[in-house]
Amino acid sequence: MRTPQPQVRTLRGLLSALIATLASFAAVASLITAAAPAQADTTICEPFGTTTIQGRYVVQNNRWGSSATQCITSTDSGFRVTQADGSVPTNGAPKSYPSVFNGCHYTTCSPGTSLPARLNTVSSAPSSISYGFAGDAVYNASYDIWLDPTPRTDGVNQTEIMIWFNRVGPIQPIGSPVGTATVGGRTWEVWSGSNGSNDVLSFVAPSAISSWSFDVMDFVRATVARGLAENDWYLTSVQAGFEPWQNGAGLAVNSFSSTVQTGTGPGPDPDPGEPGEAEACEVSYGTNVWQNGFTADVTVTNTGTAPVDGWRLAFTLPSGQRITNAWNASVAPSAGAVTATGVAHNARIAPGGSLSFGFQGAHGGTFAEPDGFRLNDAACTTA
Known part of the structure; x- marks a missing residue:
């Protein structure tokens, strides 16, 4: 009756060794997993290539005015221009508009967006931006806000609002200057014109703004007040990026946010000159x-x-x-x-x-x- 004992001890020893070996493999696998690099940022060189960040915004290369190579790299909170070859005349259109957006642009819509949204249903559209500027480029750093009489998600909208946060070099907005305006607590040079396919109203900062939090609807209401949109039109997208004419590598959107609050709007015919009410x-x-x-x-x-x-x-x-x-x-x-x-x-x-x-x-x-x-x-x- 005592003879099986050594065999039992042997089996137990083998089992213990097997468990130890499996534990060693698990430890190695854990180390390999822990050492695995985080997912790399996405680099886009295709002229109209896009990617998604934060599960809610679209980053687009949007190179349309030049055949020279342009590449952008998305980050967790924005993007940076990593290559921007070539140049175009400064008295014409820019090379491109690398940007990040909330909403719909040429059939591409950002995940979970509430846009298009009818203007008289939007109570506020808070947005924030932090820019990184480059010293050897001719460019503007700008928002592009699109309005249309219909809730379209493709093609060109009827009215384009541009907010120029910064401009470097001998460039100017479409059209001609029509005065100044105070919007969002800041004073802007105002330009108005058409590029042949849509109206353009531009608000140009007299000096560079590198970061700001504001309500997009302040600019929308100012545009309605000038007769370039109506309260029953639609906000289709809120975009932020750069228009480069020469070079552009190093330009960056460090962070971007855009939210559109709907359902508690100011009614069918709000006063377009008044900003949204403040929170209590x-x-x-x-x-x-x-x-x-x-x-x-x-x-x-x-x-x-x-x-x-x-x-x-x-x-x-x-x-x-x-x-x-x-x-x-x-x-x-x-x-x-x-x-x-x-x-x-x-x-x-x-x-x-x-x-x-x-x-x-x-x-x-x-x-x-x-x-x-x-x-x-x-x-x-x-x-």
């Missing part, structure tokens, strides 16, 4: 600044009568600023258009209540504060 909130932004560094203490007050659950505060850090750490909120990404969200203990702001969070960051050059804040995609006043 107020933001105080206090800073302590030193050479190459700063801290920001942000207080968000709910001045309304209903609680704000799952709050998100969006704002754009001026160029050269980067967040290194934050407290009492999660803030991401670290630069450009960022969003602060509540954590477990402060995810709700009660009516009449307020909460505070803060962050530390680095900066270069002249320090500036964000231009504005949006609480859950609606504008706040600032204290």
